[in-house]
Amino acid sequence: MSAAIRFEQVSVTYENATGPAIRGVDLAVPEGELALLVGPSGVGKSTMLGAVSGLVPHFTGGTLHGRVTVAGRDTRTHKPRELADVVGTVGQDPLSHFVTDTVEDELAYGMESLGLAPDVMRRRVEEILDLLGLAELRDRPIAALSGGQQQRVAIGSVLTTHPRVLVLDEPTSALDPAAAEEVLAVLQRLVHDLGTTVLLAEHRLERVVQYADQVILLPAPGAAPVVGDPAEVMARSPVRPPVVDLGRLADWSPLPLSVRDARRKAGPLRERLSGLTPPARPAAVPDGPGPGEASRHGAEAHQDDSATARRPRRGGLFRRTVKAKAIEPRTVKAQTAKTQTVKAKAAKTQAADVAPPAAVSGLAVRRGRVEALSGVGLTVRSGEAVALMGRNGAGKSTLLRTLVGMHEPASGTVRVGGLVPHRTGPRDLLRHVGLVPQEPRDLLYANTVRAECEAADLDAGAAPGACRALVAELLPDVADATHPRDLSEGQRLALALAIVLTARPPLILLDEPTRGLDYAAKARLVEILRALAADGHAIVLATHDVELAAELAHRVVILADGEIVADGPTAEVVVSSPAFAPQVSKVLAPLPWLTVPQVRAVLEPTA
């Protein structure tokens, strides 16, 4: 079998870079194989993909040493456009891939560029529409499609030219589990039935590793890649999916890559665990200390008096007084004017504190003509971590944005710490709720981390240095003068989180926090969020990442078509759902274990 992609002693150095992005890459991907490119963030995965499509170095600049051959063509002498008939490339963001505005035109675009005959184009478009299940969408504007549909259109648009090699950069990161599964099914069929060679980079290994014929591991920046059989490479990989982790923990050999393989070997483990109960995680504190007290431990040094006064300690006695006043306002009126104003003020701030961080009932939100949410009821208590799950476009982001007042409810009530979010000024709302958006860089305006932190202190009315202290805690090794754009995806997320935390909101919302994060960054995020929840912050995260939800959330809420279809403790909701169950739970079903750390905690003391 001839090699479809061949790297011969390739190293790439970008201009103004201190060292090469990749070095000493020497490998071959045989025709008709699915090769998976794995490694932590920033090791040069995108560079390697770009080198295959010829975009590195023709488009990006930099120097490429060695030789890259794709289907027998040397990328040194062939520009990307001259490789267009043998290589199909789909980048991370499908939206930046589209040239035309409707599905059918987009599928035809590549063939038009290659100058195929009209009848050939027509036939191939029909074939790809069927192959990818896009026939109903053929006339639809691309902008109106969901994320999964867009990703399929992007793949289809490069398939119409019948490339021998398909290069994909994180094709499933933005997709819900079902849509990701569909995309991967298509890829697998291309490989098995049509002999297409696929080179794929992906962080979410739990979704893809069992489909790979070959794994190319880039262990560190500039280090030579490790190439081999998936199970062998996974045994020594710093990034690995939960099922592999479980296999390493249980000393299974060869390592299982799919849930199916693991289940076959898991009999003894299941027996061993059947008498045990999973270690209880720190449960949500229904009426425990609010973040006002608890979260102060880190930032206490920077707290000025006014901030403390704003969120006074909730003594039991005081709270009762407030309640009495709320019930009998007339009694309050009877008091002298001076004490009344003082106490009313206190009562007002107090009411905001007594109320749950978020309370939503009967909520309906319309966006244009579309009902994005209807009849949604949700209460989040202090110290609770809630995962919102559901398909792309089910209304998760809309719910989060409604909680920060970006959407006005069409009906129903939304209260965030007792306030109505869309009627509250941004400055006040900041102290009650913080949202880290899907694209954390939307929150970042300044040129340096230091300037960003100073602005955040000013915005939040916090003591100078409060934000920087948080950044130091979350991102220990980031210099003050770094430009936020130069940070990695995970670092940028941590910076945005630090900025949001500067105002110490009792409610923290995160929209798709693990998109583009590697396992190390994700583990760090989980630690940070757990600590925040333990401090009494309420956390709501919208995510497609079932493993993250299993690790972190006390409660899982599943949305479908704008309605809540399931709401309950993580173990119950997740285990009963085939789409949202984490791998460990599938392997050990029907036992209620969700994550590898749970199993490890029980096994290691006994071992």
Next chain:
Amino acid sequence: MHPGAWWLWALGLATAASRTTNPLLLCLLVGVAGYVVAARRTDAPWARSYAAFLKLGLLVLGIRLVFAVVLGSPIPGTHTLFTLPEVPLPEWARGVRIGGRVTAEGLVFALYDGLKLATLLVCVGAANALANPARLLKSLPGALYEAGVAIVVAMTFAPNLVADVARLRAARRLRGRPDRGAKALLLVGLPVLEGALERSVALAAAMDARGYGRTAQVPPAVRHTTTALTLGGLLGVCAGTYGLLAAQGAGYGLPVLLAGLVAAMGGLWLGGRRSVRTRYRPDRWGARAWLVSGSGIAVAALMVWAASYADAPLHPPAVPLTTPDLPLWPAASVLLGLLPAFVAPVPVRSPRPPSDGHGHAGSAPRSPDGDPRRTRPTPRSWGGGPRRTRPAPRPPGGEPRRTRPAASHQPGDGPGPYSHWKEIRR
């Protein structure tokens, strides 16, 4: 239908609008355009531009009236409505007046004038809403293809830019800064520009990787002829136009202009040979297109003709003030423009509103990694529409059903590897 037909129809209505200031006729034109748009527009995003153009027309009308009030009007009038305090201006600004007397005649004149402009805008808006502008650009000759793509990309960028501004303004709220007002808009300018720049670089990379800009080898003789024809043709067009417009030389103006046009067209045609592109499903100019464009041209021609026999009713005077009346025959000819509402093909409306197209309707939850407990789903659909059958899964470990190997496949030669799917599916 060919998008050019819609544009001809709309330009016909616009020509008619430019020939009259009668507010009743202009309103009739707006009504005709609006009716056709309501009857034949699609759900696509560009179809929403009609409302935007309508608002723009109203804005133009408003601005025209405000100017007439503030800056006065050269129309002599006797009916003074009110008098604004006049700003004394120095001697050298004699012709300019700010404030002063506002007459009914001046306002009526401005109203008619503004209405005409607004009607022109509404006609353009109708064309925009009915015909996908990108498809119109696809009909350009091959040599102009690259310019066409640049325009299409620019057009898709504008909505993206607007969405970016909205998103970043909303994000300001998350930082506890005001998200409303002009200042908030200005402050997000830089991040929006950065985002747009990044996106255009990503798009350029994607287009390059998809074969944009592939050229065919053409003999040097053809290349040189192309250059000579194009340059010569353009020069001829310039000289011919000058000849036509200048006082003398009208005799040679027209032939030179025509010869220049022919040469330029020849250059474009030859230049198209450098491009290897082909067209996917080009729009055909059929009977419906003839009817639609014909109705627009008829409205324009009849209105131009009406100007010769019934000039007075087409231009109701502002001085003295009179009630404009509706001239019968020109009004009837405007109604001809309604024809497309009956002959143009009815757009296929998607069963659900397009922005509702999220998610995968009818998708059963499926295990993300092929869980053995779950059987693979039976026929189901990816889209939001009716269910369709899909190939059954291959038996694990069984023989692949494909019999023919996926031999290396040259573009354009007969059935490709993917065409087997039709057989497999049966």
